[in-house]
Amino acid sequence: MQTMFSGQWGRWQQVFVGLALILVVLHFFIYVYYSFSLMQFPFDYDQGEGFELNDTLYLSEGKSPYRNNETWPFYASNYPPIYHVVLIPFVWIFGPEYWYGRLVAFLSTLVTAGTIGFAVYRDGGRRREIAALMGFAFLASNYIYHIGPLFRQHYFMVMFEVLAVVTLANALERPQQRQRLRLGMGLLLIAGYTKQLAAYTCAAVFLWLFIRNPRRSIVYSLGLGAAAGLIFLILNIITEGQWYTNIVAANVNQFIMSQFTGLLKQYVRLHWPILLLAGLLTVYELYFARLSIYAVWFVVATISTIGAGKWGAGDSYFATSLAAACILAGIFISRTLNQTWVFPENYLSRPFLNMTFSPGLKQSLGMLCLILMIIYGVTVVKMPTSGAVFEPISQALGFEPAPGHRYPLYDAAGWTPGYATIGHLTSQEDEDSGWKIVDRIRASDLPVLSEEAGFSLQAEREVISNPTQLLNLYENDLFDPKNLIAVIESQGFGLIIFRAQFYPEPVLSAIYDAYIPQEVIPMNGFNYELWIPASDWETRRDIRDYLNKNPAEALEVAIPAEIEDHRSWMFSMMDRWGWTPVIALEAAPSTECESREFIRLAQRIEIRLCGDKLIFQP
Amino acid sequence: MLNSHFTLTKRQLGLLAIIGGGVALVGILLFDELGLSDPQGGFGPSQKIGMALAALMLLVGISLLPLGDTPA
Secondary structure, three states: OOOOOOHHHHHHHHHHHHHHHHHHHHHHHHHHHHHHHHHOOOOOOOOOHHHHHHHHHHHHOOOOOOOOOOOOOOOOOOOOOHHHHHHHHHHHHHOOOOHHHHHHHHHHHHHHHHHHHHHHHHHHOOOHHHHHHHHHHHHHOHHHHHHOOOOOOHHHHHHHHHHHHHHHHOHHHOOOHHHHHHHHHHHHHHHHOOOHHHHHHHHHHHHHHHHHOHHHHHHHHHHHHHHHHHHHHHHHHHOOOHHHHHHOHHHOOOEOHHHHHHHHHHHHHHHHHHHHHHHHHHHHHHHHOOOOHHHHHHHHHHHHHHHHHEOOOOHHHHHHHHHHHHHHHHHHHHHHHHOOOOOOOOOOOHHHHOOOOOHHHHHHHHHHHHHHHHHHHHHOOEEEOOHHHHHHHHHHHOOOOOOOOOOOEEEOOOOOOOOOOOOOOOOHHHHHHHHHHHHHHHOOOOOEEEOOHHHHHHOOOOOOOOHHHHHHHHHOOOOOOHHHHHHHHOOOOOEEEEOOOOOOHHHHHHHHHHEEEEEEEEEOOEEEEEEEEOOOHHHHHHHHHHHHOOOOOOEEEEOOOOOOOHHHHHHHHHHHOOOEEOOOOOOOOOOOEEEEEEEEOOEEEEEEEEOOEEEEEO | OOOOOOOOEHHHHHHHHHHHHHHHHHHHHHHHHOOOOOOOOOOOHHHHHHHHHHHHHHHHHHHHHHHOOOEO
């Protein structure tokens, strides 16, 4: 440190490095506090966590989570298994719990940050303080903070991607070249079988290898492709084709351009200091040095963020690009502070080669880099605004949730479609509400259909269906919901729990017919709707089936005894199925029966309401 | 090229970028001309982003050509 920060400039640089480090370390403390608080919450904090836990349970019992969605329990996983496999020993020891999945995901972000720091130190000129700064800068990102400690596998994949790239970065210059290349390829394989998105990092690695030596690129890409393909084939055979359906076909979702552009703008607005430095180093390598694996990876990973526009995707898709950017920016800052830039003569450098730059100008460039990192530390501010620690701090700083925000959280990222505004602390009320829902499940004699797996898992009941998976498959014509609808229409579920009503439209329609909303329980910012079987469904079902047959003969049905207002019951039922009442131009003759005509497309039916009877006359 | 010591030069990388960018540019335009893109969406933002990236790749390729045999 003494030699690196010498003289007056050196002292100022020391101050600026210190300031930048203080900011990112403060972000790190908030991250640790939030993560450990979240580990204690026993329910889904964000949609999808419970399904990851359920996948782990399947694998821990030696069962495949890649199943046929059209048969009971209408459930399948849409992610590869590595993350879940790693968690299996925890299931054996502790049973189904959220904390270990969150802990492993959190630790994986720390390993990623440590690896980024290591790469900056090794490849950037051995500056410990800049290595630490960039590792913490990665963790300080709003994108890492709010998703990092969730029971999700995305950042577990990013960890393997970063480990692979850093292993391969100088593999060609090392004596144990083959071992390093093989290790890097192995890590890429693991990343790919943690989450499919690692394919882009594989593409970047082979592109870089191709630039360095096409032969090696071809040999290793064929080797990795063969290994990945063989595993894929085996899994597909074992699961009778369900692996392909659930892992590949189910992930072809609608692309929403506004979601991608919104997230891209947000990514640049939050991380522009790091992206600027990373971009400068990439341009430098392109024209004045050899392209490093980091630069190629940064470009490919940034282009691949276009996938963030898919329905169901989000800001986590930018994490790989950010990791690459942090390494490049760290190397750029280290070289600037060390003043080790070299510009070989070419048509671009020639006009500047004879110019002399004062030591002060060179030093101030280093200062400018550090100022950019301080700006970054201030730009990515976020913190919970509740709890004994953060409530007074946020009040003192004047931080409060954005208007209309559902959680006690200040987040400078703002909101755009695809960005989950989470990162708040849960409350005792949230937990109590969760247990109340669990008690309702336990009280049911029949199975329960829940949009979140966590409640069923806590009640020790079977998890039935994964709504977003069913929706994705349905949208791709790969899911026929008839069997699930048959269970719903026979009122085979004692309780249905909605959070966002993500089921395919025919499934939702069947639920709206056969069940009625009974209670709304707010928990963690969402209103959980509890629906119970409708007592009049049997009668309405007979009527619906009769009307759908386009009948020629009349039908007489008795209105269920519990219905008080027969008229409004009839109108709401017909309205639900798309029947419109014909406006009567003349007053009906006064009889003891009220007669109304209804139309639906080319169908017409007359209904007479006589006391507690309905008579349908085509 | 398949020699274990062969490495791409800046000029070769530039040529590959020109070919890649050019093919992508023509491909996107042809895709639209042949009516293979969404008939309702027309020449939308996705194609515009693709065109911009392809054009950038082409320009980078051209700018690399004068760098000659320097290893890429």
